[in-house]
Amino acid sequence: MVAIKAHEADRTLARLDPAWRLILFYGPDAGLVSERAGNLARKSVDDPNVAFQLIRMDGDAVAADPLKLVDEANTIGLFGGRRAIRVSPTSKPLLAAVEPLLATPSQDALVIIEAGDLQRSNPLRTACEKAKSALAVPCYGDAARDLGSIIDEMIRTAGKTIDRGSRDHLAGLLGGDRQTSRREIEKLLLYVGNDPSVTEAHIDAIVGDTAQREQAMLVDAVFAGKLPVLDLAQAKLFSEGLDPGVMLGAVLRQALALLKARQSVDAGRGVKDVVGTMRLPYPRIATTEAALNAWSSTRLTEAVALLGNAVLATRQNSETGRATATRALWTLARLGRNGRAD
DSSP states (O other): OOBOOGGGHHHHHHTOOTTOOEEEEESSOHHHHHHHHHHHHHHTSSOTTOTTTEEEEOHHHHHHOTHHHHHHHTOOOTTOSOEEEEEOOOSSOOHHHHHHHHHSOOSSEEEEEEOOOOOTTOHHHHHHHHOTTEEEEEOOOOOHHHHHHHHHHHHHHTTOEEOHHHHHHHHHHSOSOHHHHHHHHHHHHHHHTTOSEEOHHHHIIIIIHHHHHHHHHHHHHHHHTOHHHHHHHHHHHHHTTOOHHHHHHHHHHHHHHHHHHHHHHHTTOOHHHHHHTTOOOHHHHHHHHHHHHHOOHHHHHHHHHHHHHHHHHHHHOGGGHHHHHHHHHHHHHHHHHHOOOO
16 A cells, blocks of 8 residues: 655655556645646656657546556557656546556556545545555645745745745745745746845735735634635635635634733723724724624633644644634634624
């Protein structure tokens, strides 16, 4: 059985066992799936620009005619050299095309399959994890350290510098999807232009505004108990690749700010007075006042504990991070919908 953890992926791919003749990349991070599959495909042939060495196959076409993949994998190259076959993602089942290659691995070509977020019980994933000749590689959203490495690499390649504070600020705004993060950094570097360093001012002008606005919508929906808005905001942020831990962190920061403000209200200060000291953007003043009126110190303390546990859980197990975040946020939103300050 060849099944690895998400954090083992890069190390395993760097020293690929020759016995593995079929590699399955799967997971919610489509950008990372594509990037890893492309890198492996290029490394597995002598010249990736030669069509006879690097063969690209459409996943839908393979699913419609499973024998196409088997025939291609068992074709002997006319001009010799190493060969790789890269199959694009498809929503259709590929097990029928893959099973013959697991039973009788191709000796001439490395087969690379790109897939989406396959559950543990998915037949394709299960078959590849059980086969001695295959490797199943999970691709989950970038952790903070991975984002830091990507930022450093791209900024160094562009001939720029960035200090640690700005780097951490940028990492906090980027999501978990590899390709989305790279596009955001590319856009940022274009904006920086001839300036030698990337600063927080650059980041906030290009990256921060949209990301922060979308996160603010989700945060306010949680504490207002607006379940439909929360559902929409969460789906949008997930589709853009925002890491579940980053999402939970934004809500946790708001819970801590509300708890501090609520304690001031409990001590006798007015809600409007307290909110006025928080230096919020105008659109968020009314929603924050409403949250303070709806949430008690006791409930906010419970919210902080729940969110802290959820953040820890996403760090310990990235595979269940999305489900953990969804459960925590919906639990809080229901409290917000029913809550009253007491």
